[in-house]
Amino acid sequence: MRQHNIAVINAGSSSLKFSLFEVTPSGPVRRIRGQIAEINTDPVFSARIGTEPSGQDLKLGDAHSGHHRCLHFLLEWLGQHAQVHAAGHRIVHGGLDFCQPVVLDSSVIERLEALIPLAPLHQPYNLEPIRVLSKLYPGLIQVACFDTAFHATKRKEARQFPLPTFLTQAGIRRYGFHGLSYEYIAMKLKEVDPALAQGRVVVAHLGNGASMCAIHHGLAVDSTMGLTAADGLPMGTRSGSLDPGVLLFMVRELNMSLDAVEDVLYRQSGLKGVSGLSHDMRLLEQSDRPEAKDAIDLFVYRIQQQFGALGASLGGIDGAVFTAGIGENSSHVRSQTLQGLQWLGFELDHDANNRHASRITAAKSRIPAYVIPTDEDLMIAHHVQQILIQG
Ligand code: AMP
Secondary structure, rough: OOOEEEEEEEEEEOOOEEEEEEEEOOOOOEEEEEHHHHHOOOEEEEEEEEOOOOOEEEEEEEEHHOOOHHHHHHHHHHHHHHOEEEEEEEOOOOOOOOOOOOOOOOOHHHHHOHHHHHHHOOHHHHHHHHHHHHOOOOOOEEEEOOOOHHHOOHHHHHOOOOOOOHHHHOOOOOOOHHHHHHEEEHHHHHHHHHOOOOOOOEEEOOOOEEEEEEEEOOOOEEEEEOOOOOOOOOOOOOOOOOOOHHHHHHHHHOOOOHHHHHHHHHOOOOHHHHHOOOOOOHHHHOOOOOOEEEEEHHHHHHHHHHHHHHHHOOOOOOOOEHHHHHHHHOHHHHHHHHHOOOOOOOOHHHHHHHHOOOOOOOOOOOOOEEEEEOOOOHHHHHHHHHHHHOO
């Protein structure tokens, strides 16, 4: 049988992450993973092929800076290593129309461009590689997979803001994000704990971007993010939920421009804003400054609160999953969080938590908590493979 390969591209504002999967009868198998970081300033390429422990960092230099040039470099590099038959893209916003992965053509691309105002800091970068690939390889099958799509099963109350109808009709709704991560976790949980996978689960995706999702029978019930990825939990540099009066105060009383407000909400708040030190949880955990502890404590407090809120949406909680950079690696954040949630029935196994074991609650814990590494690229490759099979 001829070997088929799927390239998965996850393009952000300053990085271009990618994976190459081989299509196999039992599902996509990753052959290459890598990224180009700092693409606007000083691009650095790294890739890992097969089981190689780690790829070498390669500074691309000024001549390759910018999305376009980095993408060209990546496609040339990939072309030297494998033939690509289809590409899958992570797209942050699918709006109301796109609740499933979709094969891209010019009319779909246009409709996705129209959603840029809903995700101005992500969507344009997500769409850029699609345009470049369609020009270079007009026959290539390209598939868009959406961070919003998994949340399409939320009931009406979970999707609506208490705003006048004309605003709801203008698309101002609670969409929810990190959907590809949640979909992957829901799929993986069927292997890890099949009974829980059918139950009421709170998943905490805690990375630079952070959100939580309530899942029942493998389907989304509610999440902490709404119209944009700035909602919900505090994040690396984003504030998360605020009293809307804060925005009015910044504009009216402090005379801040919209750009300045956006900068505060997206780039100067969260862990970075509270600590005044860094957005990076590792650095905060290493610091002995009280502001670093304040930032972690506030992060943990908001996570605990959302367990309560999402538990109410679910009518109870049968278990939890931690994932993404902080969720997978910070035993401190997990232990602080779960120790404040004994009332829900979590009893931490400190040793298992410190070892980053899969199950981090004690055998006698009334409900379990797991650590499951997420893999959004693999989820995208699954979708693309499905589309290839359906022809
Ligand atoms: P992500 O966006 O999923 O890549 O997650 C990035 C976040 O994970 C950053 O805040 C990192 O500091 C955090 N992180 C990664 N590794 C660790 C670790 N070993 N301990 C604590 N936080 C970590």
